[in-house]
Amino acid sequence: MLNTVYQLKAPRQFETVFKDIPLDDRHVLVRPTHLSICHADQRYYQGNRPEAVLRSKLPMALIHEGIGKVVYDPTGTYRIGEEVVMIPNHPVEKDDIIEENYLRSTKFCGSSKDGFMQEYVSLLPDRLVRLPEGIDKIVAAFTEIVSVSYHAISRFQKFSHSRRRTIGVWGDGNLGYITSLLLKKMLPDSKVCIFGVNANKLSDFSFADATCLVSEIPEDLLLDHAFECVGGNGSAIAINQIIDYIQPEGTISILGVSEDPAPINTRMVLEKGLHIFGSSRSGRADFEGLMELYKKNPDIPEYLENIVGTTFEVESIKDMTEAFETDIHKLIGKTVMIWKG
Ligand SMILES: NC(=O)C1=CN([C@@H]2O[C@H](COP(=O)(O)OP(=O)(O)OC[C@H]3O[C@@H](n4cnc5c(N)ncnc54)[C@H](OP(=O)(O)O)[C@@H]3O)[C@@H](O)[C@H]2O)C=CC1
Numbered sequence: 001m002l003n004t005v006y007q008l009k010a011p012r013q014f015e016t017v018f019k020d021i022p023l024d025d026r027h028v029l030v031r032p033t034h035l036s037i038c039h040a041d042q043r044y045y046q047g048n049r050p051e052a053v054l055r056s057k058l059p060m061a062l063i064h065e066g067i068g069k070v071v072y073d074p075t076g077t078y079r080i081g082e083e084v085v086m087i088p089n090h091p092v093e094k095d096d097i098i099e100e101n102y103l104r105s106t107k108f109c110g111s112s113k114d115g116f117m118q119e120y121v122s123l124l125p126d127r128l129v130r131l132p133e134g135i136d137k138i139v140a141a142f143t144e145i146v147s148v149s150y151h152a153i154s155r156f157q158k159f160s161h162s163r164r165r166t167i168g169v170w171g172d173g174n175l176g177y178i179t180s181l182l183l184k185k186m187l188p189d190s191k192v193c194i195f196g197v198n199a200n201k202l203s204d205f206s207f208a209d210a211t212c213l214v215s216e217i218p219e220d221l222l223l224d225h226a227f228e229c230v231g232g233n234g235s236a237i238a239i240n241q242i243i244d245y246i247q248p249e250g251t252i253s254i255l256g257v258s259e260d261p262a263p264i265n266t267r268m269v270l271e272k273g274l275h276i277f278g279s280s281r282s283g284r285a286d287f288e289g290l291m292e293l294y295k296k297n298p299d300i301p302e303y304l305e306n307i308v309g310t311t312f313e314v315e316s317i318k319d320m321t322e323a324f325e326t327d328i329h330k331l332i333g334k335t336v337m338i339w340k341g
Pocket residue numbers: 038039040145148170171172173174175176195196197198201214229230231232234237238254255256257258279280281282332333
């Protein structure tokens with residue numbers, strides 16, 4: 001079957017290409033309905049990755065956050081019309097120890113294979129997860145980034161010591177909002193404090209125990225553990241500030257993506273005996289766990305409505321470009337494309 005794919009050909013330049021989707025008895029066909037833009041997509045769209053990386057990856061369809069409707073399922077796993085979230089990870093091997101999102105062989109939509117900016121997406125049935133009945137579709141569109149926070153917190157629960165009185169989250173953007181919200185739900189006994197650079201943005205974190213500008217952190221602050229959700233050039237500044245304030249033997253979870261290596265105060269990491277771990281992407285278990293968490297805490301998707309930014313009806317390359325260009329200038333919030341492509 002001929003499929004329309006909207007690839008990024010070069011920075012700021014989408015093009016339409018037609019690719020064959022073989023209709024076999026193993027793959028489910030999904031019509032994407034709502035797609036959400038991630039920072040990773042913007043790094044390709046704006047050409048912010050190194051030249052060699054762009055040359056090796058483009059042309060490629062962007063977007064790894066999205067939901068859609070099942071239109072064809074020869075496996076009989078899903079009903080036609082059923083609403084599903086698409087998992088962008090595509091593992092090609094199983095490992096007893098290493099999770100699917102960390103296997104070097106795994107392909108990831110919008111990074112090492114075409115993303116969801118397509119007319120139809122062909123996926124194995126285990127790359128889809130049913131959406132809870134009645135969930136807001138715009139919020140559901142960015143389930144993937146929420147599953148990343150879920151994944152990082154689940155790992156944090158395994159790696160960190162059990163004194164979790166106060167957890168700091170650095171980053172007053174989307175990932176900071178999502179991670180601190182999930183921390184409040186997954187670790188209800190812990191106090192969560194958000195550290196950011198913009199008082200206006202911090203005022204949106206209504207569920208938090210405290211918020212603080214990074215320029216006004218009290219000297220006597222006591223933090224048992226922390227999450228870094230900043231990324232870019234701010235990552236190193238945030239990680240070093242965390243190292244300054246965290247208690248000995250605390251755990252630091254790094255989530256922000258930086259293009260350049262970040263200089264870290266390793267002397268203090270050693271002296272305080274800190275644990276630092278990174279997390280990237282998420283796997284099927286995280287998507288499923290998150291859907292269960294939504295069912296038990298229906299106020300989570302309600303809170304997430306606060307970080308819905310602009311929504312665009314997208315049916316042409318001009319619309320896609322407008323959505324990406326607008327997303328660049330947002331203060332906070334996820335840009336969602338209502339996909340008619
Ligand atoms: N590990 C993973 O799998 C994933 C990683 N990411 C990455 O996470 C990072 C954040 O993403 P997202 O939340 O969407 O981006 P945002 O831009 O929405 O959030 C980052 C926030 O951090 C603020 N900030 C800047 N410097 C500091 C500082 N020193 N201390 C505290 N806050 C600071 C920024 O403010 P201002 O804008 O004013 O500078 C901004 O509000 C990105 O690098 C993204 O690629 C995203 C998804 C998944």
